[in-house]
Amino acid sequence: MREWRYLLNGSSLALDAETCIGCGSCVEVCPHDVFLVEAGKARIRDRALCMECGACSRNCPVGALGVSSGVGCAAAIIAGKRGLASSGCGCSTDSSSSCC
Amino acid sequence: MTFTRVSAKSLLVDPSPLTVPNERYVTGFVESSGRLTPRIGTRLGIADIAGAWRVRLGIGRGRYRVRPGLYAVGAPTPASAVLVTANYKLSFDELRKRLSGIDAWIVVLDTKGVNVWCAAGKGSFGTKELVERLAKLSLKEVVAHRIIVLPQLAAPGVSAVEVATASGFRVVYGPVRAADLPAFLESGMKKDAAMRTVRFGLADRAVLGPLELVHAWPLAGAALALALLSALPFSGGFGSRLSAISSVLIGSVVLGSLGFPILLPALPFRSFALKGAALGTVWGLAGSILAAARPLGGVSLVLASSAIVSYLGLNFTGSSTYTCQTGTAREVKLGIPAMITAAALSVLAGGISAFSRY
Ligand code: SF4
Ligand code: SF4
Numbered sequence: 350m351r352e353w354r355y356l357l358n359g360s361s362l363a364l365d366a367e368t369c370i371g372c373g374s375c376v377e378v379c380p381h382d383v384f385l386v387e388a389g390k391a392r393i394r395d396r397a398l399c400m401e402c403g404a405c406s407r408n409c410p411v412g413a414l415g416v417s418s419g420v421g422c423a424a425a426i427i428a429g430k431r432g433l434a435s436s437g438c439g440c441s442t443d444s445s446s447s448c449c
Numbered sequence: 450m451t452f453t454r455v456s457a458k459s460l461l462v463d464p465s466p467l468t469v470p471n472e473r474y475v476t477g478f479v480e481s482s483g484r485l486t487p488r489i490g491t492r493l494g495i496a497d498i499a500g501a502w503r504v505r506l507g508i509g510r511g512r513y514r515v516r517p518g519l520y521a522v523g524a525p526t527p528a529s530a531v532l533v534t535a536n537y538k539l540s541f542d543e544l545r546k547r548l549s550g551i552d553a554w555i556v557v558l559d560t561k562g563v564n565v566w567c568a569a570g571k572g573s574f575g576t577k578e579l580v581e582r583l584a585k586l587s588l589k590e591v592v593a594h595r596i597i598v599l600p601q602l603a604a605p606g607v608s609a610v611e612v613a614t615a616s617g618f619r620v621v622y623g624p625v626r627a628a629d630l631p632a633f634l635e636s637g638m639k640k641d642a643a644m645r646t647v648r649f650g651l652a653d654r655a656v657l658g659p660l661e662l663v664h665a666w667p668l669a670g671a672a673l674a675l676a677l678l679s680a681l682p683f684s685g686g687f688g689s690r691l692s693a694i695s696s697v698l699i700g701s702v703v704l705g706s707l708g709f710p711i712l713l714p715a716l717p718f719r720s721f722a723l724k725g726a727a728l729g730t731v732w733g734l735a736g737s738i739l740a741a742a743r744p745l746g747g748v749s750l751v752l753a754s755s756a757i758v759s760y761l762g763l764n765f766t767g768s769s770t771y772t773c774q775t776g777t778a779r780e781v782k783l784g785i786p787a788m789i790t791a792a793a794l795s796v797l798a799g800g801i802s803a804f805s806r807y
Contacts, residue, residue: 353649353769356719356776377622377640378604380647381771401773402570404604418605418774423721423763423781 353381354397361417362399366390368413375405375414472515473497474545479521482590486521491549497542504539505656507663513538514562519586523552527593530634532623533579534600535560535568547627551634554591558582569606576608580615589617598623598638601645647770654710657768661761662706668757672698679749679799694750697736701754704732705761710768721772722784725762729755745802752795756788763788 362383371389376382381398384391384405391413403418474497476490504510515536522545533556534544541557558578560568568574583589583597599607601622609620624633624644633640676695680687709716709725716724733754737747763784766772801807 353714353771354719355769355772356779358771358773358776360773360775374609377645378601380602380625380645382642382646398771399773400771401775402605404569404601407606407608408604408610410610423766423777425767427781427785 355400358397358399358401360396361401361415362393362396362405363415364391364393365413365415366392368411369409370411370413372410374408374410378404378408380404474542475520479524481521481525482527484591486519486554486591488521488523489545489555491522491545491547493542493546497538501539501542505659507660511562515541515557517557517559517582519588519591520555520557521553522548522555523550525552525554527591529553529592531556531588531592531597532630533558533597533603535563535565535574535603537562537564537568540564544627544630547630551631553634554588556582556586556588556597565600566602566605569603572606574603575606576611576615579607579612583616583618595619596621598634600627601625601640602647649713649770651711653770654713657765658707658710661710661765661768662703664764665702665706665761668760669699669702672702672753672757675749675753675796675799678796679746679803681803693740694742694746697733697740697750698753698757700736701729701732701757702761704728705758709758709762709765713765713769720776720780720784721766721769722759722763722780722788725759726755728762729758732758743802743807745798745805745807749795749797749799749802752791752798756791756795759784759791760788 369391371386371391373386373391375384375391376386379399380402381400383394383396383399385394386392399416401416401418403416406412406414406416406418473494474489475487477488478485479488480486500513504513515538517536529552531554532544532548534540536557536559544555558574559582560573560578563571563573565574579599588597589595595618597612597618598621602625604622607620609622612618612620621638623630623638624640625647626644629640629644633644673695676691676698679694680691705725705728709728712728713724717727718724730751733751734747736742736754737750740750742750763780766777766780
């Protein structure tokens with residue numbers, strides 16, 4: 350299967366292996382298959398696949414994951430810069446597989 | 450949307466009391482635990498398919514909604530699975546068409562008519578809405594178990610731990626695609642790596658093109674203005690110059706909207722703006738050769754079409770399934786000034802070319 354890579358993907362993803370209890374939630378929620386659980390601990394398989402969606406950190410029961418998440422959507426970022434209301438990224442969209 | 454009054458004890462569809470959407474997808478009612486729940490069909494009709502194309506062209510997307518509440522498919526019992534979805538009708542249709550032969554409860558959240566992934570990113574498909582909706586629907590009286598299945602793409606907005614604490618329901622994240630739901634339910638809620646990963650295949654990308662094109666009309670206007678300028682003066686073949694130049698420029702708007710999504714993985718660079726610039730440059734070069742443009746006119750065409758396709762490419766980050774915010778922010782910061790510069794130079798070159806022999 351094709352693996353999509355983008356600029357600076359995953360640069361803010363941090364995993365605290367000490368705290369991790371190996372529950373596998375991060376594996377269950379990550380849409381880009383970034384994690385593996387091995388010997389009771391999660392491991393970042395390929396950081397460059399991470400799109401910083403925040404699903405893993407929000408669902409880690411022990412707070413072992415951190416990522417600065419936000420929409421990777423140019424229109425939203427431009428709207429945000431121009432101080433427009435809460436960066437609506439034209440986002441009332443679309444096919445079930447896409448954001449914004 | 451119109452509403453029909455029904456004489457039911459307690460219908461669990463907003464707004465209570467006793468009104469349900471008189472929509473074609475409601476095919477009847479299911480009685481369970483002394484309550485009536487609207488049953489929805491799993492076959493899409495012509496109106497649903499036409500509606501899907503309408504919103505893909507950007508018409509009435511904000512209004513394409515399903516009333517939040519509890520629905521049934523098949524003949525569910527208190528032991529049946531509970532599937533949660535967004536109230537964007539495209540998401541709802543995508544779910545129900547996969548459920549033929551399955552008995553389940555469907556909880557439709559109020560995500561303001563936004564699809565699952567976007568709504569999760571914005572927080573409207575979030576812990577709070579979910580917990581409140583479950584309480585409002587008294588889901589505990591509908592089912593005997595305490596498990597709810599969410600689309601995996603809702604996970605950025607929902608904390609399974611908080612939902613469990615606040616509602617008593619355990620969240621299981623189902624597959625990314627509703628198409629995998631039957632297999633997922635069949636296997637006792639197990640999913641493999643393929644069910645977990647987002648794809649962004651040719652069809653997924655191609656279907657996004659028309660909407661990009663609809664949004665690109667201001668750019669087409671600007672391209673036409675530039676074409677008018679570059680085709681000056683009004684004498685000696687203005688008409689043919691105008692048609693040649695505007696075909697290249699309008700062509701670049703179409704290419705950036707419809708072609709860019711399709712060509713995405715084949716284009717060089719990781720940056721969407723650079724991918725677009727590369728595609729636009731090639732297009733502009735080919736176009737100026739075919740249009741037999743004058744040298745400065747050719748420079749103007751190449752600059753303009755690379756700026757146009759680059760801008761449209763950058764915009765496509767919003768529709769892609771793998772771009773992150775840090776990278777996109779950097780692209781906007783570096784890319785937009787570069788595009789503005791290229792566009793300004795293009796106008797300059799086009800103007801000089803029009804009033805000289807170059
Ligand atoms: S969700 Fe958290 S605790 Fe569970 S495996 Fe992943 S990092 Fe470890
Ligand atoms: S932020 Fe999203 S894409 Fe990145 S690792 Fe976490 S779940 Fe996966």
